[in-house]
Amino acid sequence: MSQFNIYSIQNAPLAAQPLLEGAQQKFGFVPNLLGGFAESPTVLQAYLDIGALFDRTSLTPVEQQVVLLAASIENHCIYCVAVHSMLAKHKAKADAAIVNALREKQPLPDKKLDALATFTHAMVEQRGKVTGIALDNFIAAGYSRAQVMEVVLGVTMKTLSNYANHIIHAPLDSQFQAEAWDAPALCSKQCA
Structure with a gap:
């Protein structure tokens, strides 16, 4: 059981309320993970700011989701895998x-996206080394050195949310249930 609250707009700390209102406008609801982040308005703001910066990278929307999904999968974040599967x-x-x-x-059936996913998995698994x-192989697939740094930014974003969710244990929102993911089943096949 989590020791953390999942805040709504109404009961969140005052500094988090406008941030959650923004999430409500963007998603049509406040995702539970963001409600958990509201415990620290500074962390919630940081996550939203990093996400806004990542959206501005030269990576396409599909490439961005490949990075966010690959990092979340590598970190076994059930919540984030479902969310980014839906968004992808x-x-x-x-x-x-x-x-x-x-x-x-x-x-992946697309060789360039496969190189991106492989590079992202390596970034997480090897802790950036x-x-x-x-x-x-990443550069040979057609990515630039600037995009290496952009993958680092995406991994940073997902490290924040994945690690925080491991502590918060945010329940998966009904809006993402269709993309529920079972990390333990995957791990039993490939992590042994």
């Missing part, structure tokens, strides 16, 4: 085969 399919219009391959940690073949 419905907001970024990613092909379902790409999202499903990511969720199963299988090669990605050099040699992994970096060379």
Whole structure:
């Protein structure tokens, strides 16, 4: 059981209320994870600011979702995998085969996106110490050195939310239930 509250706009700390109102306008509801972040309005603001910056990178919306999903999968964040699966399919219009391959940690049907996912997995798994073949393959796939830094930004965003959610244990919102993901099942196949 979590020791953290999932705040609504009405009962959140005052500094978090306008931030949650913004989430309400953007999503049509306040996602539970953001309600959990409201415990610290500064952390909530940081997460929203990083997300806004990541949206402005040179990565396409589909590429952004590949980064966010791959990092969340590597960190076994059940909540964030469901959210970004939904956003990838419905907001970024990613092909379902790409999202499903990511969720199963299988090669992606698009070679460039597969290089992006592989690089992102390596960034998380190796705690940023990605050099040699992994970096060379990412650049050879057509990505720039600037995009290396943009992947770091996306991983930073997901590290914040994934780690915080491991502590908060935000229940998955009904709006994301169709994309529920089972990390333990995946881990039992590939983490042994």
